[in-house]
Amino acid sequence: MANFTPISAAVGGALIGLAAVLLMMLNGRIAGITGVFAGLIDPAGSDRVWRATFIAGLIAAPLSAILLGLTLPLPHMPSSLTVTAAAGLLVGFGTRLSNGCTSGHGVCGIARLSPRSIAATAIFMAAAIVVVALTRRVFGA
Amino acid sequence: MRALASLICGYVFGWGLFISGMMRPDKVLGFLDVLAIPSGQWDPSLAVVMAAALAVTGAGYAMARRRTPVFEEKNRWPTQSAIDRPLVAGSILFGVGWGLVGLCPGPAIANLASLSTPVVVFVVAMALGTLAHDLWFARGAAGRAPSLAPANADG
Numbered sequence: 001m002a003n004f005t006p007i008s009a010a011v012g013g014a015l016i017g018l019a020a021v022l023l024m025m026l027n028g029r030i031a032g033i034t035g036v037f038a039g040l041i042d043p044a045g046s047d048r049v050w051r052a053t054f055i056a057g058l059i060a061a062p063l064s065a066i067l068l069g070l071t072l073p074l075p076h077m078p079s080s081l082t083v084t085a086a087a088g089l090l091v092g093f094g095t096r097l098s099n100g101c102t103s104g105h106g107v108c109g110i111a112r113l114s115p116r117s118i119a120a121t122a123i124f125m126a127a128a129i130v131v132v133a134l135t136r137r138v139f140g141a
Numbered sequence: 142m143r144a145l146a147s148l149i150c151g152y153v154f155g156w157g158l159f160i161s162g163m164m165r166p167d168k169v170l171g172f173l174d175v176l177a178i179p180s181g182q183w184d185p186s187l188a189v190v191m192a193a194a195l196a197v198t199g200a201g202y203a204m205a206r207r208r209t210p211v212f213e214e215k216n217r218w219p220t221q222s223a224i225d226r227p228l229v230a231g232s233i234l235f236g237v238g239w240g241l242v243g244l245c246p247g248p249a250i251a252n253l254a255s256l257s258t259p260v261v262v263f264v265v266a267m268a269l270g271t272l273a274h275d276l277w278f279a280r281g282a283a284g285r286a287p288s289l290a291p292a293n294a295d296g
Contacts, residue, residue: 003171003184005162012161013190017197019154024202026146028210028217031154032295033247038271044279053144054151055250061155062164062254072159075244075252076167077259083241088249088263090238092270095246098231099221100295102245103154105232106191109295111198112218117295119224120232125173127236132173135241 020108023054032104033058034095098124143212155251161190164251166243173240219295 020031027050036054039045062072078084095101098120100109105124109117162168171177171184210216239245244252244263252260 001181001183001185003168003182003186005168005184005186006189009161009186009189010193012157012159012163013193014197015153015157015160016190017157017194017201019150019157020194020198021201021205022153023147023150024205024210024216025208026150026211027143028213028215029147030217030219030295031150033245033250034271035295037246037250037268038275041268041271042275044275049144050147053148054154057148057151057153058155058158058247058251059254061152062159062251065156065159066254070159072255073165074255074257075165075260077257077263078242081259081262084259084263085266087238087241087244088266089270089273090234090241091244091246091249091263092267092272093274094231094234094236094238094270096231096271096274098228098235098295101235101247102239103247104295107194107198108202109219110191111195111202114219114222114295116222116224116228120228120295123229123232124236124239127233128173128240129175131237131240132170133176136170136174137176 016103016107017111020103020111030104030108032100032108034099034101034104038096094124146212154247157194158248158251162186163190164248166248169243169245169248170240173243221295 023029023031029050036051040048040051040055045051066072091101098105100117100120105117105120110121158164168184169187171182172187175183177183205216242263246267249260249264249267253264
């Protein structure tokens with residue numbers, strides 16, 4: 001487990017949890033990125049101001065990390081922009097259809113012990129594991 | 142004040158993603174690659190991120206349930222409970238896209254900070270996927286579009 005980083009994972013995870021709790025205690029909202037993002041860009045969306053500031057904060061964090069002199073590694077993306085775009089479409093459509101992603105279902109939903117969110121998380125994890133197995137082990141180099 | 146509160150929440154969330162390493166698709170894929178377990182190359186970090194986030198959120202939500210939020214009249218807890226076909230189908234589609242690139246919506250948006258072209262392409266495609274869904278379901282059976290009631294969305 002050469003790549004395992006348990007301490008930064010635990011600290012970062014706790015901060016994600018703290019953000020979710022704060023958003024509920026202050027604004028009464030679930031910290032689900034799917035819902036925040038969709039309500040911001042959808043013509044039928046609502047409450048755009050707090051959604052926009054949440055997204056702004058999300059982007060401002062890594063920006064301020066750069067200003068502090070920390071390295072923001074360029075994300076390692078597929079060489080094909082077609083694959084990238086197809087994956088983006090699947091993520092956008094899928095999370096909207098299932099009403100949540102890793103944050104809304106995986107963190108906030110499981111924390112509420114919602115059977116719906118537990119099922120969603122098990123399914124998207126399983127699907128992603130199968131895809132990685134196929135792309136890395138069967139078709140990959 | 143609501144806007145400032147959510148700015149701070151988004152900022153803390155973003156730091157969490159940054160510190161945890163979850164903005165790095167290679168790290169996420171390193172977790173999803175469970176066939177690497179026998180060789181010792183598997184990276185369980187994502188499981189630790191989730192466990193820590195769940196511990197804090199679970200405890201914090203238990204407190205939040207007993208009070209009203211500071212800047213709103215009431216907490217908006219999700220109201221849906223059925224494990225229905227949209228939930229299952231949507232989760233499969235999301236999982237496939239996540240497995241292809243290693244980015245889910247939060248880290249994808251946070252990575253816009255790098256202004257790298259592939260990330261911008263991914264987020265634009267993600268927005269189009271979201272809008273395609275909403276257009277699709279806004280036309281047909283409105284009853285099948287829980288998504289058009291963001292207040293009750295799971296996340």
